[in-house]
Amino acid sequence: MVRGRGAVLDRANVDTDQVIPARFLRRPRGTGYGPYLFHDEPELLAAAAGAVVLFAGANFGCGSSREGAVYALADAGVRCVVAPSFGDIFAGNAGKNGLLTLALDEDATAALRAAVAGGGDVAVDLPGQTVTAGAVRLEFAIEPFRKRLLVEGLDDIGLTLLHAAALEDWAARDAAARPWMVPG
Amino acid sequence: MARTLLDKIWSAHVVATREDGQDLLAVDRHYVHEGSFHAFGMLEHAGRAVRRPELTFAVADHYAPSAARPNPPMAADVAGMMVQLRGNAARHGVALLDLEDARQGIVHVAMPEQGLTLPGLTVVCGDSHTSTHGAFGALGFGIGASEVSHVLATQAIWQARPRSLRISVEGRLGAHVAAKDLVLAIIARIGAAGAVGHVIEYAGTAVRALSMEGRMTLCNMSIEAGGRAGLVGPDEVTFAWLEGRPMAPREAAWHAAVAGWRGLPTEDDAAFDGEVSLDGAAVAPSVTWGTSPETALPIGARIPDPAAEPDPVRRRTMEEQLRYMGLVPGAALEGTPVDRVFIGSCTNGRLEDLRAAAAVLRGRRASVPGLVVAGSTPVKRAAEAEGLDRVFTEAGLAWGEAGCSMCVGMNGDLVPPRERCASTSNRNFPGRQGPGSRTHLMSPAMAAAAAVEGRIVDVRRLA
Numbered sequence A: 001m002v003r004g005r006g007a008v009l010d011r012a013n014v015d016t017d018q019v020i021p022a023r024f025l026r027r028p029r030g031t032g033y034g035p036y037l038f039h040d041e042p043e044l045l046a047a048a049a050g051a052v053v054l055f056a057g058a059n060f061g062c063g064s065s066r067e068g069a070v071y072a073l074a075d076a077g078v079r080c081v082v083a084p085s086f087g088d089i090f091a092g093n094a095g096k097n098g099l100l101t102l103a104l105d106e107d108a109t110a111a112l113r114a115a116v117a118g119g120g121d122v123a124v125d126l127p128g129q130t131v132t133a134g135a136v137r138l139e140f141a142i143e144p145f146r147k148r149l150l151v152e153g154l155d156d157i158g159l160t161l162l163h164a165a166a167l168e169d170w171a172a173r174d175a176a177a178r179p180w181m182v183p184g
Numbered sequence B: 001m002a003r004t005l006l007d008k009i010w011s012a013h014v015v016a017t018r019e020d021g022q023d024l025l026a027v028d029r030h031y032v033h034e035g036s037f038h039a040f041g042m043l044e045h046a047g048r049a050v051r052r053p054e055l056t057f058a059v060a061d062h063y064a065p066s067a068a069r070p071n072p073p074m075a076a077d078v079a080g081m082m083v084q085l086r087g088n089a090a091r092h093g094v095a096l097l098d099l100e101d102a103r104q105g106i107v108h109v110a111m112p113e114q115g116l117t118l119p120g121l122t123v124v125c126g127d128s129h130t131s132t133h134g135a136f137g138a139l140g141f142g143i144g145a146s147e148v149s150h151v152l153a154t155q156a157i158w159q160a161r162p163r164s165l166r167i168s169v170e171g172r173l174g175a176h177v178a179a180k181d182l183v184l185a186i187i188a189r190i191g192a193a194g195a196v197g198h199v200i201e202y203a204g205t206a207v208r209a210l211s212m213e214g215r216m217t218l219c220n221m222s223i224e225a226g227g228r229a230g231l232v233g234p235d236e237v238t239f240a241w242l243e244g245r246p247m248a249p250r251e252a253a254w255h256a257a258v259a260g261w262r263g264l265p266t267e268d269d270a271a272f273d274g275e276v277s278l279d280g281a282a283v284a285p286s287v288t289w290g291t292s293p294e295t296a297l298p299i300g301a302r303i304p305d306p307a308a309e310p311d312p313v314r315r316r317t318m319e320e321q322l323r324y325m326g327l328v329p330g331a332a333l334e335g336t337p338v339d340r341v342f343i344g345s346c347t348n349g350r351l352e353d354l355r356a357a358a359a360v361l362r363g364r365r366a367s368v369p370g371l372v373v374a375g376s377t378p379v380k381r382a383a384e385a386e387g388l389d390r391v392f393t394e395a396g397l398a399w400g401e402a403g404c405s406m407c408v409g410m411n412g413d414l415v416p417p418r419e420r421c422a423s424t425s426n427r428n429f430p431g432r433q434g435p436g437s438r439t440h441l442m443s444p445a446m447a448a449a450a451a452v453e454g455r456i457v458d459v460r461r462l463a
């Protein structure tokens, strides 16, 4: 369960260059990426300050594949982003870092946005699959395996390596079928 | 059932399927660059090794200085990125096209050029423009740092099967209308989120007529329409371009490979989840006015008025873009003054692009400063062999060493705040070319024309 300030960013196509400018991407992760969130975007920064849940416009996180965008959001305390749609790579990166992305229509979230815009807190209950702000409660669907990955924070390389035999079989079959595939 | 190119590549690479329906896809090529240090860090933190270093290739591009080599001056933290890349490649046995290697270049220019990207392969890289490699009929897509570390460790990646979108362009592109204009027109038509969750296959006579360079430009910007990847079915143009490349298969292996590749293209009756068609002859030289590639307009158009936009979020977004770009609604796009030009990037940094820009600049002077940066060192050498470098420098433009340069400014090549740049790159996002920079995306010929006139102009007037 996540509870805290909700913020509305009423702009479409907020790209990952806006979320974190390129010049900060050379920093080691360990130093924390929170201070770089919306660094050059004063309006977005002011809107998002202290927020735990962001209600964003369509195609949030489009553009560059930089995972730094997710680090910046997560390190600044954002735990969930709700938007009508997301950049595919951003959504994948978010999942790997425990940041919940909920793709929900503007219509479905209009009442929630209105409640949040009034300054109220918002609560996201991932196990219960609800978002609540004031008197407004919205249920959301989430694929069960994705939910488990987020809730349990599983090591996905470890999980993949459970398929090591299948990977080796595939490589052996492929070496016979496409001997030219490996360069040199 | 008739199958698409995507169906064929996908099913040939599925290693396992998970309970949520995602497939574990085997990865044939994994390209890494300086920015992949996060992923190497995760790998080492977990005490894991690179599973198939012989399928992993590294290159110095994002931070590559455009100053003369060898030993160009570099800010300490940029130099540190180079050292880090070298260390990661050496420790993990990964081949590296280092800064001073004759094969160096932007990953999406250099790897195809070496013959590493081939039809039917799966190609991933921690860079969203990996969609470029689809020009060869390879499934190429960008991934984040955690996924890069996953691919390093497993040579595979979990993916939900994307939907398919065919964009057919029939007819011929007009004179001085380039692949860049076509892809800008496509993005304007379907929107920056128009292909989210989809792999785009480009088809039709106008696409078939494109060179490999043009197809790479087209596939490169698929991500700017939200597409997971872009594809063009491999054909004789593809095979002729690849044959004899240093890392491409040779002799008997080449013939066996080509025989297989001939079976890849989408079959006649195959169905797509979506279809869009465009008339190639109707595409005009195109330029963006706002801070999303979807704001591309034909050069003869006027800057739109947010007051006419009924949707409130869209209206707010347009107002913000106009404010950022310093433009007024209703003004003609042509004639907008520019402060500088940038010709290069993984979208338009290939020899054909430099030739198109040089054709406009030959015998003319640029009236604003500008930078021309080849997409790779081999492109730079080839351009110099044709004397293109002299055309640029005699016009008053700077001629840099290969790399990403002013597309993203990581190497220090920045557009100053509030300056307006005519750029052949792929992103006009706020701050993309430097804090406060204002970017207008266009083709190399259009950028060259903007350099000459100091304003956005229809290149057909100068031709």
Ligand code: SF4
Pocket (backbone or CB within 6 Å): B061, B062, B106, B107, B108, B127, B129, B345, B346, B347, B403, B404, B407, B408, B425, B426
């Ligand atoms: S040229 Fe620009 S878009 Fe292409 S890989 Fe480099 S930074 Fe990315």
